[in-house]
Amino acid sequence: MRVAIASHFGGFQSSYALHVGWHERARMLERFGVDFDFLVNKKCRENLYPHQVNILPNRPSSEPLSERAEFFANVYKDVLKDYDVIFTADMMYQRKGNFLACNAAQRSVAKDLKAWWCHWIHSGWTTRPEKYPWPESLRYTMPPRSFLVYLNSFELPQLAAMYGALPHQVHAVYNPKDIRSFYEMDPLAWRIIDELNIPQKRAVQIFPFCSTRMDAKGIDGVVRMMAAVKRAGLPVALVLANANSKKRIVEIEEKTKWIEAQGLTHGKDFLWTCFLNDHRPLPRKTIADLFKLSNLFTFTSYRETVGNVFQEAKISGCQLVLSSALPCLQEMGGPEAIYIETDHKTPGIRDNEPGDMQTVGYSPDADTYFDEIAEVLIPRLPDRSHQWYFSLDRIWHEQLHLLLERAYAASKGEDYMLVGNDTIKPSEVVTVLEPMEAYGMNRQWGTDHPKTDLPHDPESKDESP
Structure with missing residues (x-):
């Protein structure tokens, strides 16, 4: 055709x-x-x-x-x-x-x-x-x-x-x-959205972090929270925007196995951006694009003074789920955030000194604890479905x-x-679109065009019959 x-x-x-x-x-x-x-x-x-x-x-x-x-x-x-x-x-x-x-x-x-x-x-x-x-x-x-x-x-x-x-x-x-065209999202953002089918997901989080410090940045708490939301019946998408990954492939593979053991499926419920971007950090524009689409941000870092990604999540309107052990998060998270118990570093104690690491023992187990948090969280998740209407x-x-x-x-x-929707062959995406900058362009005519009051039907007085 x-x-x-x-x-x-x-x-x-x-x-x-x-x-x-x-x-x-x-x-x-x-x-x-x-x-x-x-x-x-x-x-x-x-x-x-x-x-x-x-x-x-x-x-x-x-x-x-x-x-x-x-x-x-x-x-x-x-x-x-x-x-x-x-x-x-x-x-x-x-x-x-x-x-x-x-x-x-x-x-x-x-x-x-x-x-x-x-x-x-x-x-x-x-x-x-x-x-x-x-x-x-x-x-x-x-x-x-x-x-x-x-x-x-x-x-x-x-x-x-x-x-x-x-x-x-x-x-x-x-x-x-x-929304991807309106905000001129880059092709990598389009690809991530397609990979995880984000328009159909009810809980979406992007989690930017350094691969060399994934445990210290609280990746386990992020995964446990998203897994609990999935167990509650919501389709989920977790974008692990990991930088500095080239020398951490073994650790990433091991962590992937652990994440799947929690009930999240690689390539459907979560992905690592390093494998889509040749192990380069995700561009800041792409991170900002994906924050626009996110409605959840769990942050259970061991130690922070403020947390750059936490700030980005807050100004993006995400529902915050934060570690209750970090004073800075309670100060800036505000009463709208949900505070949870997670492993953390004791403020003021140097690494590897006695009392440095505080480990939480969940009773009866971690899944039950996070399932209870999910019951509180889900009614408070912002609805982003209008973005895809x-x-x-x-x-x-x-x-x-x-x-x-x-x-x-x-x-x-x-x-x-x-011919009806039930008789035509379903079509699949074949092209990840490049930004066209249509919304940044504000020219009515190209060079040397005669202007008229009809920008879609310009008169051309110099054309011969």
Whole structure:
């Protein structure tokens, strides 16, 4: 299946919702391995989108509508002939610039192309007028060989009435707004999120520490707490962000066996970042990204004056579970934290001197103690599920994949109503996305572009007919 996004974009603007939304849709297609091209105006100088092809020409809007429609129809017949599904960006309702001409052209060539069209309607629906002679009829009648796509499902009946469409000809696909794109998370953060399936986890913790001091930093308490949460029935994700690991492989392997003996599965419930990053420390940006997604931070270090990672967890809004033996943590953790008994170093006594190490004896055992803490902890865990409500993955699996498969079936003359979520093959992530810096970019046009009030349909007065 080959897909085209026929946008006519002549420039990109980070504050313009249409551009940002289609940026995310393109990334969604890329993420799930769809063979697609993002078609933009051939004079577009910016290259921000995956699979961008600068190929669509423009015409001065001062020319007669019928001439412009014929011009675009000839372009579409040539450019779009090899595609099976075509997405358009708000072409079916807008009237300014060349919108009506493109609308008329797309309708006229639909019968000559093999593709099925999915026309996104980004504008709010309106009541259908009693009379709508051409060219206004282009804005109030159902285009051939197509679906209409709206940004919410509540108003689909009104949209269908506006275009005289049948219910199965209109689909809802939300605007994607992925937290990873919004915060421009780096590919390593994306990979860790995918490895542990963090969007589906109820308890998430990142634990940055030095591999040479993993026991002193309280890794056992972190693991016991997460294992207790899992025993209570919650899906968990523990990111062990360990630095200085090259000479500690044996210790890490032994600790992995111990962690699995506590009931956590390597690669599903927890992972060591050193094996994903060639034993390099996790970049600070990646750590900050993962703290944004975390809702739990257990910290049972033997000795601290403050704890840098504790501070990062607190400002990230994690529920804190802290050692009750360290005064600094009680001072800064506040009454919202949960304080637990763990092994610790006695303040003021040098290492290896009498009384240095204080070991806690749990009664009847450690599992029972941490299970009781989990009962208190779980109701207090912040709910982070809202972060993934508009994610690329959710919208793909619940909305866009089905639309795409139905459109593909229709393009082949098959009964698309037989295509459902239970009949299509589940798709897997094939690409970890690079940051595109879409939200940091704030240019409306590339160099030498004429400016208009329509950033998605720039006029080009210097193009010959």
